[in-house]
Amino acid sequence: MEKRTAILGLLLLIAGSSCRAQGNITVYITKSGAKYHLSQCSSLRNSRLAIPLADAVKSGYEPCALCKPPVLSGGAAGGSGNSPAGAAAISGGLYRVNAAGISRSGEADLSRLLQAEAVDSVDGDTIRVRITGPPAGIKAVETIRLIGVDTPETVHPRREVEAFGKEASDFTKARLLGKTVYLAFDWDLRDRYGRLLAYVYTPDQGCHNAQLIRQGYGHAYTRFSFHFLEEFRALEREARAGRRGLWALQEAEKAAPL
Numbered sequence: 001m002e003k004r005t006a007i008l009g010l011l012l013l014i015a016g017s018s019c020r021a022q023g024n025i026t027v028y029i030t031k032s033g034a035k036y037h038l039s040q041c042s043s044l045r046n047s048r049l050a051i052p053l054a055d056a057v058k059s060g061y062e063p064c065a066l067c068k069p070p071v072l073s074g075g076a077a078g079g080s081g082n083s084p085a086g087a088a089a090i091s092g093g094l095y096r097v098n099a100a101g102i103s104r105s106g107e108a109d110l111s112r113l114l115q116a117e118a119v120d121s122v123d124g125d126t127i128r129v130r131i132t133g134p135p136a137g138i139k140a141v142e143t144i145r146l147i148g149v150d151t152p153e154t155v156h157p158r159r160e161v162e163a164f165g166k167e168a169s170d171f172t173k174a175r176l177l178g179k180t181v182y183l184a185f186d187w188d189l190r191d192r193y194g195r196l197l198a199y200v201y202t203p204d205q206g207c208h209n210a211q212l213i214r215q216g217y218g219h220a221y222t223r224f225s226f227h228f229l230e231e232f233r234a235l236e237r238e239a240r241a242g243r244r245g246l247w248a249l250q251e252a253e254k255a256a257p258l
């Protein structure tokens with residue numbers, strides 16, 4: 001590590017004819033953002049953490065477009081210097097449930113999962129996480145789409161279901177936000193929107209994807225195949241039979257004449 005930093009610093013001294021030694025520059029990041037900034041940037045209003053520029057770049061942060069902080073190498077300006085490695089390169093370092101020889105979500109070995117901090121929740125089934133020292137191909141801040149579960153849209157024409165989307169979102173927030181979570185992966189690492197596809201675990205609650213379905217906050221999302229599909233389907237059947245959460249509402253709607 002030290003050697004690498006030294007080489008990096010040397011390169012910078014050589015390359016940075018118009019700049020001072022960039023390796024020692026301090027930049028700033030925020031609690032949940034994916035960019036790094038100069039100290040006066042308006043994006044730092046709510047939170048700021050000082051970090052050496054070299055560490056920010058190494059951790060996958062990208063330069064803010066507003067305050068235009070320095071980039072490490074003149075040739076890599078524009079952010080293309082940090083393009084993620086291909087999926088093949090990262091599969092080695094990540095825990096894939098389909099390759100782990102387990103058949104149920106509860107059997108995953110948390111000590112082998114990728115540790116992250118849940119810094120924001122977007123919806124019941126989507127969160128934002130920060131990963132310290134992410135493996136190649138994973139960014140320091142990622143949006144995670146939980147595999148195999150779909151919670152109600154928070155924008156929905158049916159008022160009751162809309163309200164339940166909020167409950168699902170609150171449930172995820174209460175269970176995960178601000179906590180250390182553990183990420184396991186499956187066949188596909190990302191969806192077509194570039195979101196990371198993962199099973200999200202906590203030491204005390206186990207697999208949150210499964211919990212959402214078990215407690216009736218969402219249904220098993222089976223449009224794309226995943227390793228725990230049969231288990232999640234069974235959890236949904238139980239939740240429906242028990243009229244938990246969402247399914248209690250559906251029964252009520254069915255009973256009421258339109």
Ligand SMILES: [Zn+2]
Pocket residue numbers: 036037038041042043064065066067068
């Ligand atoms: Zn900025």
